[in-house]
Amino acid sequence: MTDLNYTIRRAKESDYRFLSEAILKADIGTTGTVSSYAALFGITYDQARDAILAMMPEEVEGCEFSPFHFLVAEYEEKPVACICAWIEGFDGVSSWMARSALMQHYYPKGALDFVQTKKHIADKMMVHRTDGVLQFESAFVAEEHRGHGLITKLMKAHIAKFLLQQYPVSKVELMTYSDNITAIRTYEKAGFAVTAQTHCDDPEVLQYFPGTGMVLMEAQIMNLMKGISQ
Amino acid sequence: MNNEEITNKVQDILRAVFQAPELVVRPEMTANDVDKWDSLTHLTMIAKVEEVFGFRFKLKEMVKMKNVGDMLTIINEKMNG
Numbered sequence: 001m002t003d004l005n006y007t008i009r010r011a012k013e014s015d016y017r018f019l020s021e022a023i024l025k026a027d028i029g030t031t032g033t034v035s036s037y038a039a040l041f042g043i044t045y046d047q048a049r050d051a052i053l054a055m056m057p058e059e060v061e062g063c064e065f066s067p068f069h070f071l072v073a074e075y076e077e078k079p080v081a082c083i084c085a086w087i088e089g090f091d092g093v094s095s096w097m098a099r100s101a102l103m104q105h106y107y108p109k110g111a112l113d114f115v116q117t118k119k120h121i122a123d124k125m126m127v128h129r130t131d132g133v134l135q136f137e138s139a140f141v142a143e144e145h146r147g148h149g150l151i152t153k154l155m156k157a158h159i160a161k162f163l164l165q166q167y168p169v170s171k172v173e174l175m176t177y178s179d180n181i182t183a184i185r186t187y188e189k190a191g192f193a194v195t196a197q198t199h200c201d202d203p204e205v206l207q208y209f210p211g212t213g214m215v216l217m218e219a220q221i222m223n224l225m226k227g228i229s230q
Numbered sequence: 231m232n233n234e235e236i237t238n239k240v241q242d243i244l245r246a247v248f249q250a251p252e253l254v255v256r257p258e259m260t261a262n263d264v265d266k267w268d269s270l271t272h273l274t275m276i277a278k279v280e281e282v283f284g285f286r287f288k289l290k291e292m293v294k295m296k297n298v299g300d301m302l303t304i305i306n307e308k309m310n311g
Contacts, residue, residue: 058289060289060293062293091296092297093293093294093295093296094261096268096269096272097261097269097272097292097293097295098293100269100272100273100276100292101289101293102289103273104273104277104292105289105292112273112277115270115273116270116273116274119270122270123268123270126269
């Protein structure tokens, strides 16, 4: 397979299942073993995937549960990589509010009760996105398609789309787990720098998150475009 | 139920959920104005409002609530509409 075999396009309805899996797998990453979308809510991977899949047709904007925000890399007419992007709080609603609303409607009720019992862990993990800043989330590449720079191509395509539509964005943020050193180094090479970091020393943290802390990374769009075009 | 009664009930809920006994509800108030208002306490707050007022928010209502004033307007419409 060569880079010419990949097509980048917006996500469509037939991608919903791929995107639901990608959101969970991107969260788990290469170093983790659990997804916070499932474990933190006391539900299985399949339950979380099915709930996210059911959310997709709602097309609620402003968080990773909207297929509208995804670009997909396709290989032989199948989605193999994706990344989500939105402007935080663009219409006055934060991503966590959009996410919470969807979870309230689509996660099992017991899941929302369960997560409240783990709030002491979640509070120590959370980093906060910046209003008005372009957010990247749920970056995923199928294993056999890694090493082709698909995430940087997808990021660049997202940025080009936002700039073309004259959205007032100059910075980009993304989050990853502090344990995922490979991802952090890759993002640093692309032009990102860590701006906030958390660490949770609770011995149970790895039962509910795929890492023991989170990092918020930021890049200037112009620097990023230079970094990822090299 | 009039506006004042709705506002007072919402204020009681917010004070309890966010552990802020001195909190005074203002229509322009957002999560940024309240220390303990985060994604998880937000879920608790919404569930409590639904329980106290006896209805469920629609998804499209929840994703349009930019501040407390928006929530008060929706509650008012549901209680008096």
